[in-house]
Amino acid sequence: MRRKDVVYRQPDPSARRRRRVVRLHVLLFRAGLGPLFRRRILLLHHTGRTSGHAHRTPLKVMQHDPADGSWTVVSTLGTRADWYRNLRQNPKTVIQFGNRHHAVTARFPSCGESHQRLPCVRLETTPAQPGAETAPPPRPGS
Template identity: 65%
Template sequence: MAVRLPILLFRMGLGPAFGKRLLLLHHTGRATGLDRRVVLEVVAYEPNAGSWIVASGFGTRSDWYRNLRVEPKTVVQFGNRHHAVTARFLAADDGADIMARYGRRHPRTARRLCAFMKLPSDGSEASFRDAGRAIPFVRLDEARPRLP
């Protein structure tokens, strides 16, 4: 139940309490066709481009990741706003750059993510880059990005 608590808080309209760190991703079950939800940490957010980058902490085995591979068009809730998005799966070199930037902004969280995924990391930029090549990153691009 505690794992589902963030989903419940988003559904109650309390998404803004998470600031810009979390989003609620809707995805369609590839076998069932049912609407599924998962709360994910936002690794990078580009408001002018209308794009969010998330990482799959369980690798390519995550249900949400596998579901987006089948149906990349979906909806995210960020704060209290819903956005139609299309998932784009990033290359390993892009992941290296993303993880290096993330490691500079959130060193402890980046080290914990590496430990969780059983990836070696000494906290250096090089180790974060190596980890980023192994972590699947997904960019969620808004269908109609906001104008500046």
């Protein structure tokens, strides 16, 4: 039975488009087409801080240093981004860069002048296995 005083809203069309683009990136990575992004995008595998569910978020790489195995990404939504708050809670995670998975630990340094207002996250390969490729995390429901 529907209540007459409840207003049902349709999601904003631009939000729907953004969601579709994000899902497309994740599907391309899962299909093994990560190299299409030419080292500009990585796929962050993280765990929800309250739900404990596995999540995947594509992020733009601001800087990549292959010598020490680190990537720098910026949170455009600031500290409100769910992936950022999830990494604060659990900094050890896995990223997919191209077709390779890397075990990383998130560090939260201050950003340079170009990104003063946006929080940076530096993802560094796990010290025990520098540059080592890891198996992808299990998919939910598997």
